[in-house]
Amino acid sequence: MCLVVFPHSKIVDVKEEVLIHVYVSQHPCQHTHVRQYSDVWLDCEGSNQENLRWKHQDRSLYWGRRQVAGSTTYPIQLLHNYTLILENVTHKNEGLYYCVEINKTLKEYCLIVHDPPVLSISVNNDTVSNSYSVSSHIKYIVICIAKSFSEVINLTWLVGNDAIPSTNSIQNYDRKALDTTYMSRSVFTYTPDMLNQRITCNGIGGNSQIFVTRSVTFIDEQFLHPSILSSYHVELYSDVWLDCEGKDVHNQIWKHQNTYLYWGRRQVAGYKTYQMQLLNNYTLKLENVTYENKGNYTCDERNKTLSKYCIIIYGRTNISIRYQGKTVHKLNISTDVNTINFTCLAHNMPSAVKPYLVNQPKRYNEGSR
Numbered sequence: 001m002c003l004v005v006f007p008h009s010k011i012v013d014v015k016e017e018v019l020i021h022v023y024v025s026q027h028p029c030q031h032t033h034v035r036q037y038s039d040v041w042l043d044c045e046g047s048n049q050e051n052l053r054w055k056h057q058d059r060s061l062y063w064g065r066r067q068v069a070g071s072t073t074y075p076i077q078l079l080h081n082y083t084l085i086l087e088n089v090t091h092k093n094e095g096l097y098y099c100v101e102i103n104k105t106l107k108e109y110c111l112i113v114h115d116p117p118v119l120s121i122s123v124n125n126d127t128v129s130n131s132y133s134v135s136s137h138i139k140y141i142v143i144c145i146a147k148s149f150s151e152v153i154n155l156t157w158l159v160g161n162d163a164i165p166s167t168n169s170i171q172n173y174d175r176k177a178l179d180t181t182y183m184s185r186s187v188f189t190y191t192p193d194m195l196n197q198r199i200t201c202n203g204i205g206g207n208s209q210i211f212v213t214r215s216v217t218f219i220d221e222q223f224l225h226p227s228i229l230s231s232y233h234v235e236l237y238s239d240v241w242l243d244c245e246g247k248d249v250h251n252q253i254w255k256h257q258n259t260y261l262y263w264g265r266r267q268v269a270g271y272k273t274y275q276m277q278l279l280n281n282y283t284l285k286l287e288n289v290t291y292e293n294k295g296n297y298t299c300d301e302r303n304k305t306l307s308k309y310c311i312i313i314y315g316r317t318n319i320s321i322r323y324q325g326k327t328v329h330k331l332n333i334s335t336d337v338n339t340i341n342f343t344c345l346a347h348n349m350p351s352a353v354k355p356y357l358v359n360q361p362k363r364y365n366e367g368s369r
Contacts, residue, residue, distance in 0.1 A: 252306070
């Protein structure tokens with residue numbers, strides 16, 4: 001698969017995984033940190049269950065084996081060994097839980113419920129969602145941000161299986177009078193130097209030990225199948241002709257990625273999505289191409305690939321000339337000036353500086369940016 005937009009292109013494949021560790025403290029009471037909407041088991045062992053009680057704060061939940069709290073407010077279960085199960089916990093379930101036998105406290109738990117942290121990765125200030133195009137041997141600023149409403153999230157990085165150093169910072173700010181948001185940020189500079197390299201940002205709650213991870217895989221598609229893949233660099237909204245020569249047109253198929261375009265001479269892809277024509281020699285004409293048309297195109301005959309193309313779409317480049325920090329279209333300059341510095345800026349590609357001749361070759365110089 002090839003999904004590229006600009007020449008600095010690799011594909012970033014994003015996967016996200018959330019793993020939750022729940023730690024239940026024992027007597028004496030310690031903080032028990034759990035993730036919101038998880039289930040929690042609280043143990044209690046007594047000699048006579050008829051004399052046992054479960055309480056949340058000052059409210060009784062079970063008296064013996066009889067539930068005395070409403071099932072709507074407390075979605076709970078009591079196991080045969082008097083273990084209390086709190087199901088799908090929310091912030092309403094926070095607080096002290098007691099297991100009492102007559103006037104003696106057997107177990108005490110202090111429950112703190114945490115919202116799951118939100119973890120995101122950006123590359124060169126572009127938030128990575130499903131894909132992102134990059135290229136090898138170019139430096140990229142990779143940032144991982146964790147947002148939590150309950151605790152500080154500690155961030156670390158892995159490239160493959162190797163830990164790497166990074167620059168970390170933490171910011172706290174109040175959302176309301178007694179409500180704080182914790183923002184953890186980790187930055188490192190990455191230069192892709194191999195295919196299918198996975199970068200992982202791991203976050204772990206400072207108190208809860210809730211673990212979240214987000215991974216990004218850099219894949220350089222230009223090196224895949226070089227013997228049969230032809231790259232076409234085309235301008236946005238232009239037309240493209242893709243050739244295919246086979247013996248039997250009725251058994252030939254045009255595909256874009258995994259989408260069938262033509263089966264024989266019958267068009268099977270939607271007209272609105274694909275503006276295209278099939279010529280008599282089975283050449284595929286793509287009209288007015290957009291970024292949706294990028295990627296791999298294959299012409300197959302039965303089980304054999306006859307032609308394969310990788311379409312790379314370039315946005316139209318905007319170029320401007322600057323003189324003394326200002327964009328100029330027309331400039332009047334005295335003839336007694338020996339050296340003139342211009343800067344040429346190209347949008348959507350690295351900044352370029354071009355030499356400009358003024359009257360005579362000696363009266364020009366390269367500007368710098």
